Amino acid sequence: MPVRTIRLSDYRNYKRNFFEFDPHLNIIIGKNGTGKTNILESIIVVSNTKSYRTNNDADLIRKGQEYARIILNTPDKEYKVVINKKGKSLYIDNSLVKRTSQFIGEVNAILFKPSDLELFTQSPGERRKLVDIEVSKVSKTYVQSLLRYNSLLKDKNRLLKELEIDELLLGVIEESMAPMIKIILDERKKFFAIINRHISDYYQLISGKDSEILVTYKKCCEIEDVEDKIQDAKEKDRYYHYTTFGPHHDDYSFYMDGYELNSIASQGQKRMVLIAFKFALMRYIQYMSSVTPIVLLDDILSELDKENQERLLNIIPDDTQVIITNTDIKNLNIQKKYKLIELKEEYDV
Ligand SMILES: Nc1ncnc2c1ncn2[C@@H]1O[C@H](COP(=O)(O)OP(=O)(O)O)[C@@H](O)[C@H]1O
Numbered sequence: 001m002p003v004r005t006i007r008l009s010d011y012r013n014y015k016r017n018f019f020e021f022d023p024h025l026n027i028i029i030g031k032n033g034t035g036k037t038n039i040l041e042s043i044i045v046v047s048n049t050k051s052y053r054t055n056n057d058a059d060l061i062r063k064g065q066e067y068a069r070i071i072l073n074t075p076d077k078e079y080k081v082v083i084n085k086k087g088k089s090l091y092i093d094n095s096l097v098k099r100t101s102q103f104i105g106e107v108n109a110i111l112f113k114p115s116d117l118e119l120f121t122q123s124p125g126e127r128r129k130l131v132d133i134e135v136s137k138v139s140k141t142y143v144q145s146l147l148r149y150n151s152l153l154k155d156k157n158r159l160l161k162e163l164e165i166d167e168l169l170l171g172v173i174e175e176s177m178a179p180m181i182k183i184i185l186d187e188r189k190k191f192f193a194i195i196n197r198h199i200s201d202y203y204q205l206i207s208g209k210d211s212e213i214l215v216t217y218k219k220c221c222e223i224e225d226v227e228d229k230i231q232d233a234k235e236k237d238r239y240y241h242y243t244t245f246g247p248h249h250d251d252y253s254f255y256m257d258g259y260e261l262n263s264i265a266s267q268g269q270k271r272m273v274l275i276a277f278k279f280a281l282m283r284y285i286q287y288m289s290s291v292t293p294i295v296l297l298d299d300i301l302s303e304l305d306k307e308n309q310e311r312l313l314n315i316i317p318d319d320t321q322v323i324i325t326n327t328d329i330k331n332l333n334i335q336k337k338y339k340l341i342e343l344k345e346e347y348d349v
């Protein structure tokens with residue numbers, strides 16, 4: 001479902017603002033610091049129930065204020081996120097939603113941003129976060145299993161730090177972990193299989209080159225070996241006083257024509273691999289939920305040359321809602337019809 005309107009109250013630099021979007025192409029223009037990214041971020045907050053720019057929700061509240069509010073309307077529903085210093089509340093059509101899993105992915109958006117490039121050099125934990133967020137948007141079982149697994153993991157690690165370990169309790173925790181691990185592995189495997197079905201095609205479409213891109217999932221073990229691996233790790237877990245085996249160590253890496261991406265690709269090529277990865281992600285979401293995500297392109301087009309810009313825009317299906325930000329419309333090579341949203345510098349902040 002496309003975003004029709006957004007109302008922001010005391011959110012980031014916005015006091016009380018209203019934005020209206022076209023169901024197809026939108027371009028937000030404004031100088032640096034005028035709040036372009038803040039608008040896209042507010043859509044992501046509704047999509048994922050949290051920001052990608054901060055782990056502290058209170059950062060989203062306009063300085064000096066008590067709470068922030070985002071109201072996002074699609075043609076058939078109203079989504080509201082109210083953030084105060086202690087936490088946040090989620091509403092759909094004015095009814096309070098108690099479980100995050102019932103809110104995540106209702107509005108489905110994919111953000112392309114320059115700092116995505118960090119994915120290739122970030123820690124495995126950061127890379128996993130991206131997968132966890134996307135899979136959570138389309139699989140409630142995944143969100144629930146992941147939450148349960150993380151809570152069991154905490155319990156297990158706490159137990160492993162004790163001087164005298166309660167063996168019975170440890171056994172119960174480990175037994176409860178196994179089915180969660182299997183669901184997590186299974187969903188992540190599916191995720192990478194679908195990404196690999198599409199990523200090379202998109203890379204070729206954007207770059208005009210015929211390189212093969214592969215994302216390899218470095219998983220903790222095969223699904224059928226989970227119980228054995230938990231047993232095998234017992235001694236090591238005790239030695240290190242934490243859980244050494246499990247999907248909380250999973251990672252993935254990118255290859256281009258058989259070579260590790262970081263070792264051969266130029267900055268420009270990496271950028272295009274990432275864009276291809278995001279498009280493959282869109283296909284994954286479409287495949288899993290039959291929803292076409294909203295495409296948010298934050299300052300990304302002006303980093304590409306005109307030819308690649310045009311290719312990228314042509315890949316996006318016509319029925320997709322797209323919101324592009326840029327400092328100047330002159331840097332963009334856009335042939336399609338679009339709605340222009342111009343942000344003025346703020347005088348009242
Ligand atoms: N909690 C907040 N309260 C008030 N202003 C904020 C808050 N968080 C960020 N800002 C302001 O938002 C502006 C940055 O907005 P941003 O969307 O990143 O700009 P752009 O993408 O247009 O360059 C900055 O001026 C920053 O000071």
Ligand SMILES: [Mg+2]
Pocket residue numbers: 036037038298299
């Ligand atoms: Mg910005």
